[in-house]
Structures are given as structure tokens and as C-alpha cells.
Amino acid sequence: MFPAQAYGCTSCGAFGDELGISELPAEGTLLTFAVVHRHDRHPVPFTLGEIEIGSDGPIVRALLGDGHEPAIGDRVRARVVEDEGQQRLEFVAATEVNA
């Protein structure tokens, strides 16, 4: 399950010592996305994506970085970017990170 939390497993109810933290690969497949034109605090437009991590991992929502026209099915990879002194995670086309 994602994000990690210690309350209990949303699938089976396991809690306490039965829960552990595991690392996920920082890449996945773009399932869908939207270019957002309205937000109270975050500058617009920005693109939000829904990404399946790994091949059968959790589905996360994250910012998509500038620089490529997103398409459903894209392989994407996470990277950490500096944004006004703060670090944030965004996903970009997998090829872009390799390059």
C-alpha cells in the first residue's frame, strides 16, 4: 500500500509489527494524467499523473515534469528537483532521465 503508514493495512487489517517499510522502484507506467488549470496555491498550469509503480506495484499520483507531452502508457521515472530551495519529486519520461 502507498503511502506508507502505521495505522493498519487497508487490505487485510494487519498492524503493528506485522507492517514494514519497503522501497519501491522509482519508475513505472503512466496510467492517466491531467493538465490542471486551476489551483488555490500551486502555480498553474501543471500536469498531474497517475503512475503504476514497477510492474504490479501501487498506483501513485505525482507531478509530471516539464519537457515531454505525456501519453497514457509512457514509461516514467522519478527524479528529485530543487524548487525554490525545496526538494520535490516529479516523474518524467524514462528516456529523459537516462539521457
Next chain:
Amino acid sequence: MKTLADMRPVYVVGIGLHPYQNRSDTTYVTLGLRAVREALADAGITWPDVESAYIGNALVGMAAGAGMLRYLGMTGIPFAQVENASASGSTAVRQAAMEVAAGFTDVSLAMGVDTVDQWRTGPAKARVRGLADSLAAPFTHFAMLTEKYMQESGATPEQIAKVAVKNHRNGAHNPYAQRQQERTLEEVMAPPRISGVLTRLQCTPVGEGAAAVIVMSEEGMRRHGIDRRRAIRIAASASRSEEIFGRENYDVALTRKTTFEAFEQSGIAPKELDVLEVHDAFTIEELLYVEAMGLCEQGEAAAALERGDYDIGGRHAVSPSGGLIAMGHPLGPTGTGQVAEVVRQLRGEAGVRQQPNARVGLAHMVGIGPVCLVHILVRDN
């Protein structure tokens, strides 16, 4: 587990609303009292006849019911405030219906009321943070579903926008609707863009308002001399929350499961539905949900809508009130207001919005949780 079908029959015998409207200086008390007084007058009863009240409310706050209903005269009846996010008003109807069905009362009020206010949600207080929670407003959640739906079904942005054209047309004839203006496809697709292909007129306007229904047993109807021809039976009430649905979108999977539970309770089949009020806060939702409810095959709702299947006068009138897109979505009232519209349709009292010969109707809400409620209503005579 028992259902309404196992218990004594329950009928909606009175409906009332305060028009849904943009934020104003009107107090929630004024909104709520108007809806309740209209419902009492519609039923032909008075406030002392009511034996219990459920008040659907998401934003007003503690003791909202008592702070309002006292001005009808304090009769000492039990109140319970019901919060279930966008489905609060639907849940109030369910609670009142179950109480009457079980024989605790013969006459109960279900209502919803809200004014525009800050949302305070439980999940936001749980401190479980994803990567971009604050960026995924409901309109973006549904914009992402729209993108996926277009890719899978081949539907175009124009076809999706046509949901709003239909619902604005219906709302234009509804005196209780927040948006009472017909819109062309060009107007619906014009900026401002909100998220993805969704434009402003494809998104619900969250405002203020109130809705109320009076439910009764047959015993109550005899005692109060209710005209049976205007009484509409609640044939099913189904309420569910999220479970593990695998890869399918949870709004859709939850809607399918809850709706089919209601079909099973009532013995009604999808093709029998004359009128539906669905949770169309965003255009894409209507298409996804009518498919999940079995009105058409997967991926075919956009084409069916274009053929006029979901128009008033079509195979199934979907959101003849204007739905959340045009009638509006003031949160607490919305689910109760859907039931009021379905009752008006099944009585044949909907005027220019009337679906001809309507006998069976369905009201569907989803809410943050996610939760889903479905009621099926039937005219017996």
C-alpha cells in the same frame, strides 16, 4: 442481512426544497425551514405529526438540526445529524426509511442543508501523505478519469461535453436549479478550462440550498389521510464503502456494486429504470456510472447519450433535474434533493421536465470516503 424488502413498506409522501443557489447571506436556518415547510405542505401534514428527523449536513457544524428545526416548534422528537460527505442527504433518507420500515416511527423527516464553508475532512487529518495529495482536487481526479475513458472508449471531448449540454437543458426548466440556462456545445466547451478537458460548465457549482422528504409507513398514511396516488415507495436502499477493487477505478466499481445490490433488493432490472438522478459532479461521471449501472455496454455511454437515450423522453431520463452540473451540489441537500426529483417524476408532477409514464426511478450519490448510496423508488399504482 435484512433489506427494506424484508420489512414493512416505506413511502415518500412529501417533498420540498429551497432552490440551490450561489453563496449568499441567507442562513442555513432559512434554507432548511423553507424546504421542510414545503415538504410538510406537500404531504398535507403539520410538524407535530413528524416523529423523528435526520438532518444531512457536511459543513454547518455541531447541532445544525436543533438550531434550525426548533423554529418549527419544539416538539421533543429525536434528531440525528447525518454526515456522509456528498452522500449525507442520501444517508439521511436511508436512516429515516429504515426507522419507519423497522416500525420505530410511522412518520419521519429526512433532509439536507448546507451553506458554502470550508471543508474539514477526516482523511486530511489522518496525516497520511501521498506525493501530491493537495494537487488532486476532485475536478483533477475526474479529469484524469476522463483522459483514460477517452483513450479506452474512443469518446471525444465533444461527446463528453454533451452530458453538460443535456443537463443544463434539463436544469433550465427546474425552478430549484442553481444554473437555469440552456447552453450550446460551444458554450460548454469554452474556457475557463478547469482540469484536463473539463471546462467550468462541465463541473458542478457548489452552492447552498436545502431539500426535505417526509417518509411514512402505511399505518402513518392511513392515520394522516395521505393520498396513496402521490405516495412513492422506496423499494431499495443500498449503502456501501470502498473495498479492494483491484485495478478498476473505485468510483465506478463501488457504484456498480452498490447499484446491483439495490437491483437485487428490489427485483428491478436496469432496463426498467425510467428516471435516474446520478452523481454527475463532472461530465465524465454520468457516462462512467450509467455504464456501471448496466444501462448500456462498457464504453458505449457517449454514443447512447448522443442518440438521446438519456434525454427526457429517451429510454432512461438521466438527471432530469439538471443533475449536480446544473441543479447544483450544495453537499448536504444533494442526495435528498435527488429523491425529491425522482418522486416528482414518478408522481407525474414534473411539468416540462416530465419523463413520460415514469414508474421506476433511481437516485445515486458517491462521496468522499469513498462511499456510495443508491435508492430505487417505485410508483405502485
